[in-house]
Amino acid sequence: MAKKLLLALGVAAISLTATACNTVKGVGRDIESVGEAGDQAI
Structure with missing residues (x-):
């Protein structure tokens, strides 16, 4: 049981x-x- 819990x-x-x-x-x-789009807009 403990092994299954540890595995999960x-x-x-x-x-x-x-x-x-x-x-x-x-x-x-x-x-x-977004940064590239801002550079292209400027």
Whole structure:
């Protein structure tokens, strides 16, 4: 029982970490595209 709980917590932690990395990358791309659009407008 403890092994299953530990395994489930480990999988959840890994999946949350992977999701957070993708989110941060997406935000970085969005900020970069906004900056480029501002440069082009000026």
